[in-house]
Amino acid sequence: MNKFIGIIVVVLFLLQFSFLPAFGVESNLLLALVMILAQRRFDFSGIVWILICGILVDMFSARMFGVNTLSFVLLGLIINLANSFFIAFESNRVINSVIYFIGKVFFDVMKYYLGAVFVIIGITEFNAIIAPKVFSFGYVLSLIIFTIFAVILLIVYEKLEKISGEKRQRLIINKS
Amino acid sequence: MKSLIKNRLFFYIAIVLIAIGIIFVSKKASNKGQGVAFAIVKPFASLFSNTGYWFQDKITFVSSIGTLKKENNELFEENLKMQSSLAELKEIKSENENLREQLELSPRDEFELETALIIGRELNQSSEIVFINKGENHGVKNGMPVIVNEGILVGKISKTFSGSSEVELILDQEIKINAEIQESEAKGIIHGEYGTSVVMDMIPQTIKINAEDSIVTSGLVSSMPRGLLIGYVKDVSSTPDKLFQKTSIALPVSIERIRAVSVIKIVK
Numbered sequence: 001m002n003k004f005i006g007i008i009v010v011v012l013f014l015l016q017f018s019f020l021p022a023f024g025v026e027s028n029l030l031l032a033l034v035m036i037l038a039q040r041r042f043d044f045s046g047i048v049w050i051l052i053c054g055i056l057v058d059m060f061s062a063r064m065f066g067v068n069t070l071s072f073v074l075l076g077l078i079i080n081l082a083n084s085f086f087i088a089f090e091s092n093r094v095i096n097s098v099i100y101f102i103g104k105v106f107f108d109v110m111k112y113y114l115g116a117v118f119v120i121i122g123i124t125e126f127n128a129i130i131a132p133k134v135f136s137f138g139y140v141l142s143l144i145i146f147t148i149f150a151v152i153l154l155i156v157y158e159k160l161e162k163i164s165g166e167k168r169q170r171l172i173i174n175k176s
Numbered sequence: 177m178k179s180l181i182k183n184r185l186f187f188y189i190a191i192v193l194i195a196i197g198i199i200f201v202s203k204k205a206s207n208k209g210q211g212v213a214f215a216i217v218k219p220f221a222s223l224f225s226n227t228g229y230w231f232q233d234k235i236t237f238v239s240s241i242g243t244l245k246k247e248n249n250e251l252f253e254e255n256l257k258m259q260s261s262l263a264e265l266k267e268i269k270s271e272n273e274n275l276r277e278q279l280e281l282s283p284r285d286e287f288e289l290e291t292a293l294i295i296g297r298e299l300n301q302s303s304e305i306v307f308i309n310k311g312e313n314h315g316v317k318n319g320m321p322v323i324v325n326e327g328i329l330v331g332k333i334s335k336t337f338s339g340s341s342e343v344e345l346i347l348d349q350e351i352k353i354n355a356e357i358q359e360s361e362a363k364g365i366i367h368g369e370y371g372t373s374v375v376m377d378m379i380p381q382t383i384k385i386n387a388e389d390s391i392v393t394s395g396l397v398s399s400m401p402r403g404l405l406i407g408y409v410k411d412v413s414s415t416p417d418k419l420f421q422k423t424s425i426a427l428p429v430s431i432e433r434i435r436a437v438s439v440i441k442i443v444k
Contacts, residue, residue, distance in 0.1 A: 010220075014217075014220055014221060014224040015224065016299060017217070017221060017224075017296040017297065017299060018220075018221040018222075018223075018224035018225040018228060018295060018296045018297075019224040019225065019227060019228040020228065021225075021228070021294075021296065021297035021306075022225060022228025022229045022231070022232050022435070023228065023231075023232050023235075024432040024433065026297070026301045028299075028301070047191055051194075051195060051198060054195070055198070057299045057300070058199075059209060059210055059213045060210075060213070060217075060296065060298060060299045060307075061298050061299045061300035062298045062300060062303050062305040062334075062335075062342060063300070063302075063303060063350075065199070066199035066200075067300075068299075068300070069195055069198065069199050070192075070195055070196065070199060073191055073192060073195040074192065076191075077188045077191065077192070081188075115302075
């Protein structure tokens, strides 16, 4: 499965970095993968993939090094925690859509505040932080498109899981 | 149950601490790392970017078929007008050259250009920055102006790597360019606003500005030659403190759709 995840990361990154900007589209495709990994593969390799996604976004971003890595990891933890409450509905697409929708809003707000902390510490430049326009029509539309994409990616991920014959990985902690 | 929550909490904290550690380590090596990452990604990014622009061209072509005839007629009329203006400009040019010779002035600036393709857009979505496929190896340096159509300014180089560079577009909030209004010679500073528009402010209140006046670079910085077109005056207003005037700028090109750019390396 790691091989498939690697291919997904590369393809999503290239789509986000080079292909979609040609149409004037700004997107956060790797964020969708991070949410899926947090739900379905929160073991050591899953966390490493989340870190790789974060560092990749930070490498190809200007002025805000580190904010994406930390935001991805924190969001991964929160989605994983939330998912444990909805574990009985994990194949329910509506529940998943709600998680992705809220997760994206949460990510944008968290990134804004983390950016502010990074400014105080002196890692980020002040003008690099832009507050998300959470109540604008454009933002809500982008959330809906993001959610649809995340659900499609989840379906692809599930198919690849079946092909690789690997069972879902989950963090196991001893109950002792 | 309590110990399960405790274990989980420790695990989460450990992950966050590791992430913070990686950030600090990577931050120190980020410049070198970025250069290496760009060198690896460049060929694939160029392929995806070219494919994207190819699709975009086809889609734009198909969607514009309905308006092609009307557009063609308009362009034909515009072409006729341009031809007469061109004849007039040629006359003015030769007159200008003669006058320069008589006054012993040096000839107007000519540029040495490095053509480059846009291979990607920064992933943070908080700044208007693109990456091009030419860098230090091609003589590109920090602060060099980036233009299209041999004279329309679209940004400047903000960071260079061996084979690629980062371009700050004029829509970016961080960019600052000295500019002047050609008709009134009023000086001001250009910068982006919210990543969607460009404004010129710090224009003295005493100067009269008219809509559609041309805004060009003022050449106050040595790396930025004088006379590069930035755009045209759209709306004029006062700054909140009423000390200066501010104008929004209509750009002559659609910045989001640009595929190829030229970097001005040397002003001859």
